[in-house]
Amino acid sequence: MLYIQPKANTLTRPVAIQQPTCCQTPALAHQSLFAPKVSGQHIEPKMTAPSPVWAVQDIVYGKHDMWAELDIACKGKRFRIEISPENFVNSQTSFSKYARYINDMFDRGCQTTYNEFYDWVVAPFLPNLAEVQAPPLDRGTFTLRDYLDPETYYLKLYFVDERMEPRFDYDVQMPLREPGVYIGDVALHPGWSEHTPETVQQCLSDGQYGYSKQPRKVCVDGKLCFFKEPRSKRELLRELDVYKKMETKGLSNNSQVRVPRLTGVVYAGQHCRHAIGILLSLVDCDNRTLSCALHGEVTIAQRRKWVEQITTTVELLHEADIIWGDVKPHNVLIDRNEDAWVIDFGGGYTPGWVAKEHMETMKGDRDGLSRTQRQNIPTRWQRRRGKSLTRRWDVLERDESILSGMSIRLRSRNLLEV
Template sequence: MDDIVDDTPFWSVLEFTYSDRSTDSEFVMMCHQHRFIVRLSVEQFITSPQLRERYLFFLDVAEHFELDGYTVDDFYDWVAEPMLPIFRELSPRNHIGSTLDEFLFPETQVHVVFADGDSMVAEEQQEAEDIPQVKVFLKDGTAAYLKLIDPGDKSILLHEIETYRKIHDVHLGKTLRISRLIGLVQAIDDEDVVIYGLLLTYLDCGHMTLLCAVQLETPTNLRTRWATQVSDTLARLHDAGIVWGDAKADNILVDQHDNAWIIDFGRGYTEGWVEPGLAGTREGDLQALDRIIEFIRTAEGPTSL
């Protein structure tokens, strides 16, 4: 009898996050120096009650670490199963000679896993993905977010650093709920200093943005709290002469104590929140604020411009 050859490629899970307010989860996987962001939610299994229940069970496993003899590793294997055909198409790469760029900015694909009948399939999403943020620890044990920067976004990087410098110089109180710059991650490339990332305030939010936090069942007192916090924070920034920039619900984090934090002071705008002509201005911030508050109030996305 011929030996059975296992052609399963080596893969690993770098990060796994899920929400205790919804059924969304996200896995960051690596295989042959390629990064895969894999997203799931219970709505994606509506056509298969069996897979839906299995997914909900594994979320319980993640919550309790171990349940009925299953661990989170079994959850990883279950999610990876529909990704294996994609992993097998990748050619192994020799790690020798890998550059810092390849390590920090691996080729990345975003996939959604959903039910097709009683089978699970993975489908690639084509929309652009935001530069990721990674939790790191500094020498003194302080936690920070490392926001990796695309080397081609030099003007955006300089603008963001300048905004953080202004925030530091005007001595805004430490209680103001905004992200702050702790330091830079740099390397020397052909005698030039290259900035690869920003070290930012670590916020214990479990990757929960306001866009995800607001649900139809969200109580009125929380809606009012978030709307007030965002409005007051933006008013204090404007009083100090600082423009938010890419103002939108996705750039507001909700921490474990249900407080709303404004993040991301890079230059830019997102369609549906700010008109292009108002991008990067106080007026654009206020336009986005109106849409954010309306979103909080109704639990619906921003109206189209």
């Protein structure tokens, strides 16, 4: 995503604590949401409305106690869903599936596993969420505060005789966790600005609510920016470090380094050191990645340009001892001018693109670029075995080595030792 992913903190079950003064406390649940008035009462599904748009904001889970808490956004409201082992009644098969998700998320951290878990948990609530009344859209501007502190409802997911049963939870309404990632007194680059959620305006399309989806396009001091939420403390600190190196080594002003520029950090509140995200210069790409672009009609000249831009960018980064990290086509944007931009310096790796043992190394960068080329440009043998041929692949027959220039140029440089 350009993805943007939700935080996946492997924490144990939190205890009720006093809400920090730097963050506002959202409204608690109201009984008028779905109508039941008894805590733990089963919510009868309603099927009269289509499934609503929803997004995951946060997930907290524990591998040892098998407890999970999922925050989802829908129609300008937050819904917190809690699952624990005692919620499974005569449902060993369901519990085994649930435990497998928790273990896989903890051990592997694969985004596909997270997405499957989200869909599985939220599905039984969707018919009722479709009936929820949304707030008015004519209330003016929405800021990041609307995203962080919406009206909040507390739910539980039970499994009874292998049947999923969504229920209310009125008994335990703990203060919400402090948003963001604590980064303490990390020294930011002096050229970066610091903001609070109230000063960052969401740029919403018609029909969107201030909490119906994760904010991406925002406006700060009259300038459009891309807002990126951290998935973990490690990711955020690495990204801040990489962008700071780019600034101090002059790469941010180098037009050949096609990387969005970090302009600021958003904190949860005044005098609060929990960062809720970073602000990047906006790439006007309409969410179009290299992976998307290569599925369309692309000329040889366009491919040559993208290869040159990506390769030059990575070479200059490596010269400055900066490693890209999670190399894959989804982490390259193609803007409206058909230019390529390298994104995502949070580190990590994606299976199939970079081997775990080469994570965040220059060799990993080289391997990822090479695999990107092989994945998106089929060989003659692959095309002959395909059920259909298109003219664009016939054209590529004359110049299949274009993207291989990525890895050839990088391997020829002595400066790229791991």
